[in-house]
Amino acid sequence: MKPLCLSLLIPAVLFAGATVYNAPAGVEQDKLFQVKVAGQPSFVYSLPVGGMTYFSYTSFARRADIEITVARPVETVAIRPTSYGIRPVINGNVITFRLDRTAQISVEINGDIKHPLLLFANPPESAPPKPGPSGIHYFGAGQVHNVGRITVTSGQLVYIAGGAIVRGSIFMDQARGVHILGRGVLDGSLYKKGESRMIEVNRSSDVDIEGIIVTNSKHWTVPITASDKVTLHNVKLVSDNDWDDGVDVVGSTNVTVDQCFIRTKDDCVAVKAGVQYFTKFNAQRDVSNVVIKRSVLWNGAWGNGLEIGFETRAASIRGVRFLDNDLIHVEGPEGTFSIHNGDRAVISDVIYDNCRVEDSKGLLVDFKILKSRYSKDAERGQIRNIVFRRIRVDQAEMPSILQGFDATHQVGGVVFEDVKTGGRKWTSLADAGIKATHTENVSFK
Template sequence: MTTLSTYAYPPSCPSSFVYALAAEGQAQFVYHTAVADFAAFGADGPVRIEVTLPARTGPASVHPLSCRIPCEQDGAALRFTLPGPGNYLVQADELNPLFLYVNPLDMNLPEAGDSVIRIPAGTLAEVGHVTLESGQTLCIEPGAVLRGVIRASNAQDVTICGGGIIDGSCVGAPPAGPRARLVVIEGCKNVTIRDVILIQPESWMLVIGACRDVHIANLREIGEVISSDGIDVVGSQNVLIENCCLRNNDDCIVIKSTLGDSSMGVDWRGDVENVTARGCVLWNAKAGNALEIGHELQSEHIRNIRFEDIDIICVHGHGAPFSIHNGDRATVENIVYDHIRVEHHYDKLIDFRIMRSRFNHDEQRGQVRNVTLRDIEVVESIFNPGYTISVIGGWDAQHTIEGVHFENFRLGGRRVSRPEDLPLYTAHCAGITFD
């Protein structure tokens, strides 16, 4: 029999007026935001779920579809069983999604000590700003809420964990000032960020700027403003992102190299190397892309980037599930998209371009080399044919995209074996192959 851990949130937290939720027959708090609601709890096995929907709600489904979770809809009740810890969501016609964040029972919380900043379960901490130093851990326990922004600069051995919420809605930037990024880790080494929920940012949600040796695991995000990038890996090396669930109104996972705006003088420009994102669930709406490299690439090299075993629930705006926008001088090479599933896309499917935009500063254009899209499964809606396109375009004969390999790429159940199958439009590129 499954054991459940139910989290108690502060009374002031906004509760959903759309959904009610029971897990294993136990009522769970459903947290409300403007673009999505969510519930978080712990379990050590399969969990029977009942969601109460508003009256006259249309058909509902459980995602990612790759989990193949059947559901029974009986009037206002939606019933299904989750297989265990993981990230899931309920999507019903004309309703914001309901995200379900199922944790293991043991959240591996740190023991008390001088180096641990702890926000206890069931409490709300209005902190404004938290600055982490070398060797410090910020632990926001399940059911706790921290309102404010987090910064760590030129530090090492820094951890943010706990299962609780970081809420950026009450930072209060001056009207004429820049909007605050929610969590910024810059110039740091040996960083761990795991199990926390980020909501309601003013701008980018998590920035890893000029860092080395970073592990991001089981991060959950709900961003509603335009520019609510999910995870920005900027001028950093040796980064592992895994088992995250990101709902953003801009790029979900994005690779960049740009000066940044560090108050501590950390320059975020630098090569980006050895980055892996795997096991994630992504929801992109309004702006940006699901998996993005660019636009800002002020470095010599962006290389050895892997995206694997990822469910892209949707890209609703004019971005793309797969995008490279090289607007500066970098050589982008050795990029792999492997075992990616796309449930919905709209304007573009693949968008690889060397270009110049308002975000770019280098006078010299760059290159893109050796990109592989392997074992990709894309659902095709009735609105895609004749509307959705793919683009691979270099800048000129000297600044090209070369070596883009499609291996078992399937669109609407059909294997893509030629450019017309996407359809794909090209310029200043070479070595595009289909296998």
């Protein structure tokens, strides 16, 4: 976020229906968009991926009229996810619509996805903490806090108020009962490429992350390694840098990502085991009970949308659920739904249910058992018992691959139930455009 001579002295403005947050003085404002929420100006941040603004409803009776003024002619407007059913009205260069729900949307003008407006409508905060008590890392509104790494221990809380920017990262190891919450921004712009992860959860349990926005990640954004009972809710990850995976679940159990927005250059979500790039402890633990649900995903130039792999150094990765998600853009040549089993794990019991794909440039389904540049195990693994159910893809034709390694390391037991591309239901491998090798028991319903 670049400096600009801009003086905003009041950190937040409350009005009927919503709370808008003013940015700290000196923060660059986006030049393309001006936004009003229920008649009040809402600051638009200038980010490498476009403009960004956010507000919170003041009560659970959610309703707010949105007005966007664009500094260029407006011919068309796409508001994604389209499943929200938002119908904008265009009057010259002014766009209006009503929100009556919490929402994480991309407003795209004249088909331009290089500079959209990202708008985040949050639920009201419930009893936000106050500064002062021991064990609370409190970052107040209306300020830029240049803090670098924040190390948290068991029982501690990190609060980033709406209208605050924290330049730094959050780290924990062997911690229990940690809470990270607020409406403000955790910003990684002070780091060099590969220097730090943004919220690093190592060998920890009972960790809740809620409400905040994380921008400009220079490495994996939220890696969860050898941990248990970790929840992300209403977290927004916005980045466009090398290696900036959104959420990486590594050798962990009981992880839930719910109602989050992830816009990254690399993988949006990746489930792995045995990765030790940044850690010195053993992360070759089995993975189970991972749920990614009700989230909005945008994968940029690299990586995959929803990924399992490539590093799969454990006995099993099972019980992974991708439920009710919107993949609004998958820009790169890789996969939208991908399993890349590069090591010994048996990957099984994976469900993709009620997911919608609006725009994807690569493979739709990309399952491979392989020896890759990331592989370390001598033995290859398995991919078994995978279900696709109620999948809707806007595009009419997209290639897919089911590729086992050999006759004893196969992709097996894959069910495609009510999967449609361009409104046409899949009925066979040929009909779906799937190239299959070393594959068995693939069925269509």
